[in-house]
Amino acid sequence: MSINRRKFDALVIGAGGGGLRAALHLAREGVHTAVVSKVFPTRSHTVAAQGGINAALANMVPDNWHWHMFDTVKGSDYLGDQDAIEYMCKVAPKIVYELEHFGVPFSRTEKGKIYQRPFGGQSQNFGGDQAARTCAAADRTGHAMLHSLYQQNIAANSHFFDEYFAIDLLRDDDGHVTGALVIEIETGEPLVIEAKATLLATGGCGQMYKTNTNAHVNTGDGMAMALRAGIPLQDMEFFQFHPTGIAGRGLLLTEGCRGEGGYLVNKDGERFMERYAPNAKDLASRDVVSRAIYTEVKEGRGCGEAGDHVHLKLSHLGADVIMKRLPGIRDTCMTFLHKDPITDLIPIYPTAHYVMGGIPTNRSGEVVTVGRRKGTEKVVPGLYAAGECACVSVHGANRLGGNSLLDIVVFGRAAAEHMIEYVRENPAHRDLPEKSLGEIESRLARWEETGEGPSVLDLRNELKIAMETYCGVYRDEETLATGIEKVAEIVERIKDVRLKDQSKVYNTSRIEALELENLADIAMATVTSAHARQESRGAHSRVDFPERDDANWMQHTLYLREGRKLAYKPVRTQPLTVESFPPKKRTY
Amino acid sequence: MRFRIYRYNPETDREPYMQEYDLPEIGADMVVREALIIIKGVDETLSFRHSCGEGVCGSDAMNINGRSALACLTKLADLAEPVEIRPVAGLPVIRDLVVDMTGFYRQYRAVKPYLINRDPEPEIEHLQSIEDREKLDGLYECIMCGCCSTMCPSFWWNPDKYLGPQALLQAWRFLADSRDQATDERLDDLEGPYKLYRCHTIMNCVEVCPKGLNPTKAIGHIKQLMLKKAI
Numbered sequence: 001m002s003i004n005r006r007k008f009d010a011l012v013i014g015a016g017g018g019g020l021r022a023a024l025h026l027a028r029e030g031v032h033t034a035v036v037s038k039v040f041p042t043r044s045h046t047v048a049a050q051g052g053i054n055a056a057l058a059n060m061v062p063d064n065w066h067w068h069m070f071d072t073v074k075g076s077d078y079l080g081d082q083d084a085i086e087y088m089c090k091v092a093p094k095i096v097y098e099l100e101h102f103g104v105p106f107s108r109t110e111k112g113k114i115y116q117r118p119f120g121g122q123s124q125n126f127g128g129d130q131a132a133r134t135c136a137a138a139d140r141t142g143h144a145m146l147h148s149l150y151q152q153n154i155a156a157n158s159h160f161f162d163e164y165f166a167i168d169l170l171r172d173d174d175g176h177v178t179g180a181l182v183i184e185i186e187t188g189e190p191l192v193i194e195a196k197a198t199l200l201a202t203g204g205c206g207q208m209y210k211t212n213t214n215a216h217v218n219t220g221d222g223m224a225m226a227l228r229a230g231i232p233l234q235d236m237e238f239f240q241f242h243p244t245g246i247a248g249r250g251l252l253l254t255e256g257c258r259g260e261g262g263y264l265v266n267k268d269g270e271r272f273m274e275r276y277a278p279n280a281k282d283l284a285s286r287d288v289v290s291r292a293i294y295t296e297v298k299e300g301r302g303c304g305e306a307g308d309h310v311h312l313k314l315s316h317l318g319a320d321v322i323m324k325r326l327p328g329i330r331d332t333c334m335t336f337l338h339k340d341p342i343t344d345l346i347p348i349y350p351t352a353h354y355v356m357g358g359i360p361t362n363r364s365g366e367v368v369t370v371g372r373r374k375g376t377e378k379v380v381p382g383l384y385a386a387g388e389c390a391c392v393s394v395h396g397a398n399r400l401g402g403n404s405l406l407d408i409v410v411f412g413r414a415a416a417e418h419m420i421e422y423v424r425e426n427p428a429h430r431d432l433p434e435k436s437l438g439e440i441e442s443r444l445a446r447w448e449e450t451g452e453g454p455s456v457l458d459l460r461n462e463l464k465i466a467m468e469t470y471c472g473v474y475r476d477e478e479t480l481a482t483g484i485e486k487v488a489e490i491v492e493r494i495k496d497v498r499l500k501d502q503s504k505v506y507n508t509s510r511i512e513a514l515e516l517e518n519l520a521d522i523a524m525a526t527v528t529s530a531h532a533r534q535e536s537r538g539a540h541s542r543v544d545f546p547e548r549d550d551a552n553w554m555q556h557t558l559y560l561r562e563g564r565k566l567a568y569k570p571v572r573t574q575p576l577t578v579e580s581f582p583p584k585k586r587t588y
Numbered sequence: 589m590r591f592r593i594y595r596y597n598p599e600t601d602r603e604p605y606m607q608e609y610d611l612p613e614i615g616a617d618m619v620v621r622e623a624l625i626i627i628k629g630v631d632e633t634l635s636f637r638h639s640c641g642e643g644v645c646g647s648d649a650m651n652i653n654g655r656s657a658l659a660c661l662t663k664l665a666d667l668a669e670p671v672e673i674r675p676v677a678g679l680p681v682i683r684d685l686v687v688d689m690t691g692f693y694r695q696y697r698a699v700k701p702y703l704i705n706r707d708p709e710p711e712i713e714h715l716q717s718i719e720d721r722e723k724l725d726g727l728y729e730c731i732m733c734g735c736c737s738t739m740c741p742s743f744w745w746n747p748d749k750y751l752g753p754q755a756l757l758q759a760w761r762f763l764a765d766s767r768d769q770a771t772d773e774r775l776d777d778l779e780g781p782y783k784l785y786r787c788h789t790i791m792n793c794v795e796v797c798p799k800g801l802n803p804t805k806a807i808g809h810i811k812q813l814m815l816k817k818a819i
Contacts, residue, residue: 039637040689042732043645100713103703103767105721105728112715137728143644144728151702186682215640251642332642335661336617457629501633503599506683509632 003181003190003441005432008034008159009423011179011195013166013222016044017142017405018387019201020149021412022419027156029420034193036161036182038217038511041150045203045215046408049142050254050328051119052134053099053409054402055092059113060132065089067124068133070581072403075121075285076396077538078554078583079235081572084363084392088403088410095409096135104148106137107325117259117325121285121400121588130283134402139254139328142405164191165511166221168440169198169229169383172433177229177383181440185511188504190444192437196426197382197419200226200359200367201412204388207515208523209352209472210464213245213252222389224518226359227525231369231380232558232567234391235357236522237530238539240399241473243289245351247309251336253329253348255401258282260325262314264293265345266301272310277588284588287398287539290350294473297349304347311345318342350473356399356539357529358391360558365390365415370558375569382430384419386411393556396571397538447513453498456513463490463516463523471527476544480531487527491520525559532566533557550583589614590670591623593634597683604681606672614664620673621648621659636685643798646731649676649738650685656735658798676738678747692734695751699759700777704770720766727761727806729799730754736793736803742786749782753793753803756784760806763813775810775817784810 010026012019015037026033037044056063068089073080100106100114107115114135122131137144153160163185170178170192179194205220206212223233243264244253258264263282266272276292277284284292293310296302303311314322319342322330326341333339333346360368360377365384368377387408394407470483494517501509535549536542558567573580589611596604609627621638628634638648641660648659651674653667664671679687705714737743737752751759759778762768778784784807793803 039639039645039647040693040732043639043647045640045645047731048640048642048644097711097713101703101705101709103762103765105724105765106713108716108718108721110718112717114713140644140729143731147728148703154697155700155702186688215645217639328644335643455629455632457625457632499632503597503633503683505597505599506635506686508635508637509628 003192005192005194006034007194007429008032009196010419011036011193011198012201013180013199014044014201014203014387014389015041015160016201016203016387016408017046017145017149018408018412019199020146020153021409022199022201022386022416023158024149024153024156025413025416026419027153027158031420031423034159034161034195036164036166036193038163038165038185038221040162041160042147044146045218046142046146046405048215048252049405050139050252051256051259052117052136052141052402053096053145053405054119054133054400055096055135055406056089056133057093057096057114057116057135059109060116062124063131063133065092066578067126067131068092070126071121071123072394072400073581074586075398075400077398077548077586078550079393079396079537079556079571081393082575082580083572084394086575086578087363088394088406091410092406095406095413099145099148099409102148102152104137104144106135117256118283119259119401120255120280120283120289122283130280134256134259136256138324139256139326145405165514166225167444167514169225170194170433170436171229172430172436176381176430178430178433181437186506188507188510192432194429194432196423196429197384199365199415199419200383200385200389201387202389204355205519205522206352206354208463208467208519208526210468211245211248211250212352213242213250214353219515219519220389220522221515221518222385223358224521226367226385227521227561230562231367232360232560233357233522233525234360234556234558235393235529236355236526236559237533237557238356238397239352239526240286240354240356240539241290241350242353243286243293243350244312244348245353246336247347247349249336250351251332252351252353253312253332253346255286257312257314257326257329260321261317262312265311265313266296267303267307268301272296272301280588285398285400288588290473291541293350309347309349312348313345314341315343354399354404355388356391356393356395356397358389359385361385361390361392363392363414364418365411366418370560370567377569384415386415397540447499447510448502449498450502451498453496454493456497456509456516459490459494459497460512460516460519463487463520466490467523467527471530474541474543475530476542480527483527484531487520487523491524494520521561524564528564529557529559529566554583589664591627592670592672593627594674595684596681597633608670616665618664619660620652620662620664620671623664624659635683644731646733649733649735650674651676656739656796658733658735661798676734678738678744689734691747692737692752692754695755696732696758698751699755700770700774701758701762703762703765703768705767706769714767716766723764724761726801727757727764730757730801731799733798735796735798739792739796741790742788746782746786750786751783753807756787756810757801757803757806760810763810775814778810778814
């Protein structure tokens with residue numbers, strides 16, 4: 001079978017905020033770039049981000065990038081790399097102004113500036129009063145950003161491959177990544193896209209949990225592609241549970257609800273966060289609030305007949321604030337709950353939301369793998385990653401709300417910047433790695449086998465339940481060990497799955513089968529990494545190891561697919577220009 | 589609950605047909621998207637697009653009991669039986685409920701749907717008053733699902749010449765933006781008997797928009813501005 005081949009200077013896989021920000025920079029600099037996305041770009045999950053994007057613009061109250069940096073380091077429970085965090089917080093204002101210039105319809109202040117709302121974990125003066133750092137377009141900031149970025153890409157004539165699914169990276173014997181094999185979903189035809197530089201911007205993997213805030217498409221494809229190319233995943237044990245998903249359904253209700261003044265109550269009507277975080281209360285960081293909700297429910301103070309959730313109270317904000325600042329939230333509550341936040345309490349429960357871990361990169365977006373000497377790393381030439389699929393690491397063990405939209409544009413842009421240089425320094429395409437291509441083809445061909453076997457949907461559901469049960473908010477040795485067994489068993493059984501639909505045209509079952517393989521690999525990375533980490537830090541809460549252990553565990557986990565091995569590397573505690581923030585006890 | 593679903597696979601079917609499915613158990617708050625996922629669990633050959641499940645990505649527009657709607661926001665309890673699900677009208681069918689949206693996207697791109705501001709970039713944000721920003725409410729929220737254009741008879745007859753409600757709503761979104769400086773150019777681009785003026789205010793678009801937006805009103809604003817410019 002001869003496969004069509006296309007050559008570009010650069011290849012961007014994923015067209016959410018990270019991919020589109022990178023593509024825009026590349027297109028404007030005249031780099032011949034292909035953007036591959038399994039969905040039409042504006043369907044990418046950035047569209048669902050609600051609350052906003054952090055930058056110390058000081059439009060509402062005094063602010064400073066250094067305070068933003070402190071909050072992010074503290075929020076990360078000191079696992080974030082301080083050089084990358086300094087870079088991100090310092091460049092944030094410029095990045096947000098740039099977005100505004102692209103046309104993002106930010107909400108405005110009386111003076112006509114970008115409106116900013118308070119969000120969790122934000123402070124002035126290194127832990128002082130609440131800051132208001134989250135730039136918002138009502139409660140549709142991600143939608144506004146994604147559409148504006150796509151629109152500017154139209155203006156810049158970026159070259160899109162819409163509804164093409166990336167199967168695997170092409171990697172030659174010298175370790176260079178030279179592009180990817182993709183398939184056109186409409187025709188089922190494979191296509192080799194060769195590129196001098198390839199960016200993975202494929203987003204998160206929340207679909208590995210049963211109840212999640214993520215879209216159906218968030219299956220961690222880029223992360224699994226990296227794993228299969230022999231590249232590790234970093235810090236996968238850190239998965240964020242968002243405090244306010246609609247109970248039982250998982251739909252996200254932005255942290256902006258609490259930023260605008262909403263708060264949580266238990267069945268006694270008590271504002272319980274006052275007990276857990278006396279200063280920040282409901283605006284403590286997400287890991288803290290999620291654990292508090294979990295504890296309230298576990299100790300019998302949950303709401304509803306089953307006592308299995310708590311309530312979000314917004315009614316005291318008044319109709320005006322709710323309609324102006326949280327219109328999408330109100331729509332969602334009315335549609336899915338028949339409840340109006342202007343008058344009703346909203347049932348919420350922590351919900352799988354965001355993966356802090358991902359493909360390890362440096363702050364230029366270059367992917368780095370395990371180095372020869374212990375604890376060192378080396379660059380994978382020709383490969384970049386940005387956004388949720390990457391781990392720079394700016395979020396460490398727990399991401400602050402509003403830092404994710406920032407991460408994607410900052411590092412999407414930074415990666416593109418480096419790719420432009422790389423493409424100029426490496427003007428020739430490398431040879432097509434036939435061996436690597438052959439392996440990918442046989443992986444695809446496996447799905448043409450027919451016969452009886454379990455269904456994709458059944459195994460996907462089993463995987464999601466296993467992860468929720470054995471790798472959720474609270475963890476211990478026994479549940480995690482069982483989790484490893486369960487996930488390993490599912491990984492084995494995927495080999496028995498046979499597709500009943502063998503047609504080529506728009507075969508979504510085939511795509512879902514490939515996504516299931518991706519999810520299972522990532523779930524294995526997550527539960528294995530979680531089992532090994534014997535401490536509690538950020539989103540990783542071990543009942544059997546309740547304290548943070550800086551002496552032994554202030555290091556990044558690296559999981560390799562081959563042999564399911566783990567390696568570790570130190571946290572970069574040295575910022576670029578300012579002094580390091582040493583680990584302290586984390587209270588809010 | 590009984591469903592009749594449009595099926596067509598160009599590789600195996602000479603022509604489309606309706607296939608019936610029965611779902612014995614329907615949850616109280618279940619939406620069409622959830623029903624389709626269950627049906628796909630039983631019959632994995634059924635193809636349809638869907639993603640976010642909360643009406644923001646715009647992937648799962650389909651014709652449900654005769655009107656364009658998002659499967660993820662349409663409650664089964666509100667539907668008459670059998671629930672008839674077809675691809676949205678007016679666009680070529682690729683397979684089952686999946687349509688080719690190329691023409692729809694082309695009309696979107698034709699209105700230059702991006703902010704044009706030719707001043708040197710300011711160091712900070714462009715200032716915009718709260719009132720000016722409010723003019724974008726009801727416009728920028730469009731999710732490009734295509735419910736409006738695929739229910740518009742004018743778009744059915746002239747999908748290549750008439751821009752359709754979605755693209756025109758976006759044209760107005762930029763005309764209405766105090767930061768945009770391409771008003772004349774945008775209005776010139778909309779001249780001619782078809783692009784804008786094929787709107788006959790049938791208002792199906794307003795009726796079906798899952799985000800509650802009003803393309804007809806936006807089109808009216810553009811017409812007014814054209815008139816003002818002509819005088």
